[in-house]
Structure formats: C-alpha cells, structure tokens
Amino acid sequence: MKKAYNFFAGPCVLPEQAIDSTIDALKDFAGTGIPVVSISHRSKEWENVMNECRQLWRELLGIPDNYHILFLGGGASLQFLYVAMNLFEKKAGYLETGVWAKKALKEAQGIAKSRGLASDAAFAVASSADKTYCYIPKDYTIPTDLDYFHITTNNTIYGTEIKYDMDSPVTLVADMSSDIMSRPVDVTKYGLIYGGAQKNVGPAGVSFAIVRDDVLGKVSNYIPTMLDYRTHIEKESMFNTPPVFAIYIMTQTLRWLRSIGGVEKINKINVEKAEMLYDEIERNRMFVGTANPEDRSIMNVCFVMAPEYKELESNFLEFAKSNGMMGVKGHRSVGGFRASIYNACPVSSVKALIKCMKEFEKQHTK
Ligand SMILES: *Cc1c(COP(=O)(O)O)cnc(C)c1O
Numbered sequence: 001m002k003k004a005y006n007f008f009a010g011p012c013v014l015p016e017q018a019i020d021s022t023i024d025a026l027k028d029f030a031g032t033g034i035p036v037v038s039i040s041h042r043s044k045e046w047e048n049v050m051n052e053c054r055q056l057w058r059e060l061l062g063i064p065d066n067y068h069i070l071f072l073g074g075g076a077s078l079q080f081l082y083v084a085m086n087l088f089e090k091k092a093g094y095l096e097t098g099v100w101a102k103k104a105l106k107e108a109q110g111i112a113k114s115r116g117l118a119s120d121a122a123f124a125v126a127s128s129a130d131k132t133y134c135y136i137p138k139d140y141t142i143p144t145d146l147d148y149f150h151i152t153t154n155n156t157i158y159g160t161e162i163k164y165d166m167d168s169p170v171t172l173v174a175d176m177s178s179d180i181m182s183r184p185v186d187v188t189k190y191g192l193i194y195g196g197a198q199k200n201v202g203p204a205g206v207s208f209a210i211v212r213d214d215v216l217g218k219v220s221n222y223i224p225t226m227l228d229y230r231t232h233i234e235k236e237s238m239f240n241t242p243p244v245f246a247i248y249i250m251t252q253t254l255r256w257l258r259s260i261g262g263v264e265k266i267n268k269i270n271v272e273k274a275e276m277l278y279d280e281i282e283r284n285r286m287f288v289g290t291a292n293p294e295d296r297s298i299m300n301v302c303f304v305m306a307p308e309y310k311e312l313e314s315n316f317l318e319f320a321k322s323n324g325m326m327g328v329k330g331h332r333s334v335g336g337f338r339a340s341i342y343n344a345c346p347v348s349s350v351k352a353l354i355k356c357m358k359e360f361e362k363q364h365t366k
Contacts, residue, residue: 005349008327009156009300009340010178010199013349017259018252025248036248041241049251050237056254060262063187063210070209070229071237071247076177076196077103079207083150083173083192084108085227088122089219093146093170096127097136097162098155099333104175105150115221125149132334133158135292146170147218148191154179156199157331159302159338160295165189171215179299180208181257182343183267191215200299200342202250206243257343266343273341273350274298280354286312286361290336304336309364316360323356 006013022036029036030045039046054069063069072078084092084107092112094105108122126140133155142149148171154161156178165186166172176185177195187193191212198204211229225231231239257266278296281289286309290302305313313336320328330336341350 007339015256015344053251068233079194080104080107084111092122093125094150096124098133101152136295159291159297159300161297205246301339
C-alpha cells in the first residue's frame with residue numbers, strides 16, 4: 001500500500017488501530033456475525049458500544065456527572081443552530097476569531113431576527129477580523145447580561161488557538177471541533193462543549209455535545225424536537241437512529257487514545273510536534289508562519305512562502321506531494337500551507353514534512 005503522510009484538516013488522519021478494528025467489525029461485529037453497519041441500534045451489542053463511548057469521553061476528559069454527553073448527526077455546523085435554539089433568549093456574545101466563529105454567530109443572529117429582536121441581540125464581543133484572524137483578541141470584557149458567551153477554541157483555518165480554559169461570568173459555550181481531546185480541559189468552566197468528530201475523535205457523520213444540566217430549559221420559544229438537546233438527553237442519543245458507523249469508529253479512536261495514556265500524554269506529544277514544525281518554519285528562509293506566535297495552534301500549523309519565494313508556492317506543494325505529503329495546501333479562503341497535525345498524526349509524519357521543507361530550501365537557495 002502507498003505510504004501517505006496525512007495532513008488533511010478534516011476528515012483527517014485516524015489511528016491505524018481504530019481503522020483496523022473497524023475493518024474487523026465491518027465483517028463481524030462483536031461476534032454477532034453481522035457487520036456493524038447492519039446490526040440494529042436497539043441490540044444489546046450496540047447499546048454496549050454507546051455506553052463504552054460515553055464512558056470513554058467521561059474518563060478521558062474528566063466529565064462530571066452533571067454533564068450529559070450526546071452524539072448527534074448534522075456536524076458542528078448544525079450545532080451552531082442547536083446552541084442558539086437551546087440557549088438564546090435575549091442576548092448572546094461571540095468571540096469572532098475566524099470563519100467558523102462567524103458562522104456560529106450567524107445562526108444566533110438569524111434566530112434573533114426571526115423573533116423580531118434587535119439586530120445586535122447576538123453580536124461579536126471582540127473580533128480579530130482586522131488582521132485576517134491571525135491572533136486571539138484579548139482586550140475585551142464579557143458582558144454579564146449575556147445568555148451565553150461563545151468561543152471557538154481552535155481556529156482550524158487560521159491556525160490560532162485558545163489553549164486555556166477561560167473564566168466567564170456567563171455560561172461559556174465552546175466549539176472544540178478541532179482541538180477536542182488534544183489537551184486536558186477543565187470541563188466545569190463550560191456550560192456546553194460541542195464539535196464535529198472528524199478533526200480529532202473520529203470520522204465525519206457524528207458530532208458531540210457535552211451539556212451541563214442546568215443550562216437547558218431556560219428559553220421560552222418552541223424548540224423543534226430534533227434540535228432540542230433535551231430530546232437526545234432523555235433518549236441517550238437514540239431518539240432516532242444514531243450515526244452508528246461514525247460512533248463505532250469514534251469509540252475505537254478513543255480506545256486508542258486511552259491506550260497511549262490519555263489527553264495529558266497526547267498533549268505533550270502534540271506540543272512537541274507543533275514546536276518541531278514551528279521551529280523549522282522559523283529557521284527555514286523560504287517559509288513564514290502566519291499566526292501570532294503566542295496564539296498559534298498545536299493542531300493546525302499555517303504558513304506561507306516568504307515574499308521573495310512567493311512564486312514557488314505551487315512548486316512546494318507539488319514537491320511535498322511527490323514526497324507523499326497529503327493535504328498541506330492551506331484552506332481555499334487563505335491560500336498558503338496548512339499542516340494539520342491532529343492527535344493521530346504520528347511524529348514521523350511531522351519529521352517527514354520538515355525534511356521535505358529542508359530539501360526544498362536546499363534546492364532553491366544558495
Ligand atoms: C470543521 C469545523 C466546523 C464544521 O464542522 P462540520 O462538522 O463540517 O459542520 C466547525 N467548527 C470548527 C472549529 C471546525 O474546525
């Protein structure tokens with residue numbers, strides 16, 4: 001089989017172990033003789049997977065008992081609407097740190113508008129749009145009269161990250177799509193944590209939501225059944241057919257994470273990988289990092305060609321590809337390069353990319 005170094009931003013690299021056990025389960029799930037995609041989601045065997053998956057989440061992130069863990073369809077983009085539907089009453093603030101944050105805000109603004117509220121009922125408390133989202137805003141105060149304050153902990157497209165758990169005077173809501181399980185998190189600081197699985201905990205098709213009990217039930221408007229977190233809490237994510245295959249692979253992915261030592265261990269490795277790559281970007285004359293150094297992400301490393309080598313951008317992409325590097329192209333909205341080095345991206349991939357950058361430098365500079 002062809003050796004590929006996978007730097008795609010999502011769907012992305014998953015642990016080999018998770019892929020292998022999934023292949024087995026596609027033939028024979030839990031000794032039933034039935035493929036995992038064909039077994040009833042009401043079977044005992046499937047119920048065991050759901051329970052194990054929830055248990056792994058609880059254990060790995062230290063999620064307290066007053067939080068529910070949900071597995072839902074529709075991706076993180078539908079969660080943007082879930083948040084507004086379940087928590088928005090009069091006023092909501094968002095930290096606008098990138099495209100995803102903006103999209104999340106848009107949903108709350110749509111809900112506000114549909115209820116005849118002022119156009120600023122859902123608003124950006126602070127924004128880094130002035131500098132193409134290359135930093136995380138710091139000089140702002142979270143208003144105390146908000147229903148909730150929404151942050152995007154890792155900006156997948158621009159490569160910036162909020163690497164700590166902030167204090168908030170109001171319910172803190174976090175889209176952690178692209179850095180969930182990459183570091184230990186103090187869950188108690190958040191009212192709601194959600195995200196799509198396909199960046200760090202599984203394949204596309206399932207999203208997760210970790211909801212504190214007391215944040216729900218406070219809005220007066222009707223919430224459509226499928227968009228009401230309480231529906232899914234009551235039925236333990238089985239109100240309707242859950243995305244069984246995606247949940248299965250997520251469970252295998254979390255098993256792997258536990259087997260290597262959990263989030264504290266993976267965080268050390270992630271920081272090492274990121275530092276290695278950022279060091280090379282800084283050292284190498286041909287490349288420049290785009291994110292503010294103190295805010296840069298340990299998951300998505302964004303960089304561009306140095307101005308004097310600008311015309312070699314496509315050459316580097318081709319060179320990288322010919323050496324087996326997949327997905328190093330930057331997001332279509334920003335260009336340049338992005339190496340997504342999620343949990344399952346091995347150190348050896350990062351080393352291979354660095355080698356590639358060094359070789360390219362040798363070829364093009366004297
Ligand atoms: C990828 C991503 C999303 C969108 O996820 P979908 O599951 O494709 O809707 C939202 N937020 C962040 C931070 C992301 O990285």
